[in-house]
Every structure is written in C-alpha cells, then in structure tokens.
Amino acid sequence: MMKNKASIVIIGGGVIGCSAAYNLSKRGLKDIVLVEKKFLASGATGRCGAGIRQQWGTRQNCFLAKKSMEIFENFRDYVDTKIDIELKQKGYLLLAYSDKEVDQFEKNIFIQHEYGIPSRILEPEESLEIVPFLNIEKLKAAAFCPTDGHANPFHVTAAYAEAAKKNGVTILKDTEVLGINKSKGRITGVETSKGLIETEKVLNAAGSWAREIGKMAGLDLPVFSERHEILVTEPVNSILDPMVMSFSYNIYCQQSPHGSFIMGYGPENEGHNHRINSSCNFLENMSKKATWLLPPLKKLRIVRQWAGSYNISPDKQPIVCESEELAGFYMAIGFSGHGFMLSPAIGIYLTDLILKEEPPFDITVDLGRFERRETISEPSVV
Amino acid sequence: MMKEDNIIVCRCEDVTLKDIRELIKRGYTNIEEIKRITRCGMGPCQGKNCGQIILREISMITGIPVEKLTLQRYRPPFGGIKFSEVLGENNDEK
Numbered sequence: 001m002m003k004n005k006a007s008i009v010i011i012g013g014g015v016i017g018c019s020a021a022y023n024l025s026k027r028g029l030k031d032i033v034l035v036e037k038k039f040l041a042s043g044a045t046g047r048c049g050a051g052i053r054q055q056w057g058t059r060q061n062c063f064l065a066k067k068s069m070e071i072f073e074n075f076r077d078y079v080d081t082k083i084d085i086e087l088k089q090k091g092y093l094l095l096a097y098s099d100k101e102v103d104q105f106e107k108n109i110f111i112q113h114e115y116g117i118p119s120r121i122l123e124p125e126e127s128l129e130i131v132p133f134l135n136i137e138k139l140k141a142a143a144f145c146p147t148d149g150h151a152n153p154f155h156v157t158a159a160y161a162e163a164a165k166k167n168g169v170t171i172l173k174d175t176e177v178l179g180i181n182k183s184k185g186r187i188t189g190v191e192t193s194k195g196l197i198e199t200e201k202v203l204n205a206a207g208s209w210a211r212e213i214g215k216m217a218g219l220d221l222p223v224f225s226e227r228h229e230i231l232v233t234e235p236v237n238s239i240l241d242p243m244v245m246s247f248s249y250n251i252y253c254q255q256s257p258h259g260s261f262i263m264g265y266g267p268e269n270e271g272h273n274h275r276i277n278s279s280c281n282f283l284e285n286m287s288k289k290a291t292w293l294l295p296p297l298k299k300l301r302i303v304r305q306w307a308g309s310y311n312i313s314p315d316k317q318p319i320v321c322e323s324e325e326l327a328g329f330y331m332a333i334g335f336s337g338h339g340f341m342l343s344p345a346i347g348i349y350l351t352d353l354i355l356k357e358e359p360p361f362d363i364t365v366d367l368g369r370f371e372r373r374e375t376i377s378e379p380s381v382v
Numbered sequence: 383m384m385k386e387d388n389i390i391v392c393r394c395e396d397v398t399l400k401d402i403r404e405l406i407k408r409g410y411t412n413i414e415e416i417k418r419i420t421r422c423g424m425g426p427c428q429g430k431n432c433g434q435i436i437l438r439e440i441s442m443i444t445g446i447p448v449e450k451l452t453l454q455r456y457r458p459p460f461g462g463i464k465f466s467e468v469l470g471e472n473n474d475e476k
Contacts, residue, residue, distance in 0.1 A: 038414075039412050039414060039415045040415065041418060042414065046418055154418040154419050155419065158419060162408070173412075232424075234425075234426060234462055258421070278457070278458050283458070283459065283468055284468060284469075287465045287468040287469050288469065290465065291465050291466075291469065297465055298464065298465045298466040298469070298471070299464060299465075299466065300464065300465060301426070301462030301463060301464050302459060302462065302463050302464070302465065302468070303424070303425065303426050303428075303459075303462050304424065304428075304457035304458070304459075305457060305458050305459065306457050
C-alpha cells in the first residue's frame, strides 16, 4: 500500500538520505517517507572509495569528520544494528611532493589537533615504517592520522535504512520522483512514479541528481555532476594498512578489510553530466600511477572497474540548509566526493535543521554563503 | 537434504544459500542489492556462478517469474587482468 501522506519526503536512498531518515526518526518524527529511484546506495554512495578521513584543513570539516568518525567507531550502539560496517582504522597517509604542500599539511595538522585528531608529519623514511614498499622518490613529507580509515558504504547505508524502518520510516525503492507540487509558495506534495505523496517538507538528498530535483521545485541549485572512475583488485592478504593518498600526485589507494585494493584519481576535463561508464584510459593511467607509487601491486589482478558521479558545489563543500526561496525545501547536496565520510554528522545536523531546533554545530554550510562571498576555502580536496 | 548454510552460492566470496535467503526475506529483492551487501558477483567470476542461483531464489521468495529478473551487471575488464599486463610488461609468473 502506497503511503500518500508524509511529514517529510526524503528524496534519495544514499547514505545521506538514510542517515537523515534514521536520525529524524530517532528524534521522534513520524510519517517519514524516503523515496529512492532504484535501490539503496545505487548512486554515488555505493560507488565511492569507502574512505573516512579526518585530516582536513578547515575547522568545520575537522569537526564534522571527527564527529562522524566517533559515530562510525560506535556504530552498533549508535544505530542499534547488528550489521558490521567493516570499520578499519589504519590511517590515511597523505603524501606531499612540494614544500608548499608540506607547509599546508603543517597548518592543517595545527587545526586538526584543536579537534583532537591525532595526525602528525612524517619524514619520507618514517613513511616506510607504515608502508614498507612505498616508493618515496620525490616525496617531501607525509601527514598521517592513525584513526582515519575505511567502512563499507553499503553496510552503513543498509544499517541506517533498516534502523530507520524499525523506527517507522517508510522506504520506497524503485520509486522515481517526477515532480514537486507547490501552492502559494509552499510545497504541497511530491509526485512519484507510484503516486502522489502529500507533504509540506522535502529533503533533497538526491546526490548526482540534486540539481534536477531542485529544478522540479523551481530552484536553480549551483551543483553539477562529474564522473569519477575507480577500480578494485582481487582480495589478497593484508599488506597495506593505511589509505595512501596524494592531492598533487592525484591518487587514492587503500586495501579494504576484505583484502581487495580500491583506487582512483580525480579526472581532468570531465564534462558536467551523468555519465558513469568506464574507460580504458582510466585503466591505463590508474595502473601507471598506482604501480609507480606501490610497486608490488603489479602482480595483482584488477577484477572490476566502474564509475560514479561526484555532485560538486562551487567551493567543493557541501550545501546543507533549507531553501530561502522555498520554505520546507531542505537540501544536503554538493558533497563533492565526501558525502559518505561525513554522513553521520550531517544526519544529525539535518535533523536539528528540519525539527527547527538550535543547530547543534556552528558550521557554515548554507546556500547563501555563495552570495555573501563566504565560500569555504578547504585546501584538502582532490 | 543439505543444510542451507552448507551450500555455497558464491564461490568467489563464500556466500551461502542461507545468507542469500535471509537477505531476500529482509527486503533485498534486487540482485544488485544482494551483490553490494554480500559481494556475490564482485569476484573474478563476475556472477557467472552465483547469478542464476540468486535469481531463482529471488523468484521463489517473491513470486516474480525468473524471466522478469535480470542478472548482475558485468564490469570491465570482464576477467582478472594484472596491472603488469595493462602496462604491457612481461609476465614471468604463470
């Protein structure tokens, strides 16, 4: 039976939508409906690199990342789930290839320490204690945070979704949003492929389709989608502890607890579109990059490659707010590749926003920041 | 009759019939969802072993005819390939 009335319709069954649904239901909101076009984590969440990083360069990102990691660390109790999220905390090793990059890392670490993030600078030789087979040619220094790591995005999303369902949230899969109805400047309902859901509130958590959902409500949201490719190898014995990452060399590579290596890099000259096909070009470049940095990988077999969409905002930082143009239209969009790792804290922030409570954290993530010229200058993004 | 938890559906990732049936009963009735949660079809065989079995299970539990269900998506490079092979280097290990 289709639920035709909701206190809020959450659009998108990725980790952000599911985290919001869970947190809202935990705080007592009833009649929440989450609508997903395909299945849970079918978009960017389920296509991501599965890393969780706390090494950021702005105060609010350090705060959100630390808060999120605390929740990942206590996920079973926090979300009351039996699902194992496969948390691995063996660190992120960030590689610096110029003096400027080293300076930046030092500045970042200063801020990270204010939030209790246990990061530190390593000399190239010290990096070898963490990754013995790392190619340290041209390496100036590295930043390392031992509590950064990995979790399984499918399992995290499923845990949030199942706990939300237990709290009474209705999750409609295979249900596409076709339109958002308004009357006298207020939202009145969401048209879906399975019928109309009457509601006064909508949360746009549509990931790569966030802009299109905005258009349905008559809003021009400043986000676009961009293809990012990724590949995975066969599982092997554990040989790589941390996520190895470099902004300047442009790579990330980690070994999941399952044993497979997951890796990717930021693309150049990608258009703004919804393409998610895989390319030979990526396969070749990725192979060159990864095996130069981590030579033993040469012997590993690549078993799959795929791609997903980053939803990117003008400052590559998330937009999480209620629309000033349309009351009741909330958005959590433009995560620019960092939605999964921030999803626990964002779910809490959204809940207070939607329940009109005092915001629990002092952060600037609203849409108005672009007009006010208060964009966030986060140095640590790919 | 063999026990459900002794029957391996996915040999790449060691997933049992019991695991599959439990997930379907928990509402994961799309093979792509089952793949993401269990890794069935993410191994070197890409689902060539487990795919048909999972579809049959989904069909039996949901009542949807098997011909209306689709297999997992196959991903390139469609079979394990070593990084050294992509790089065109000689492969001494056989």
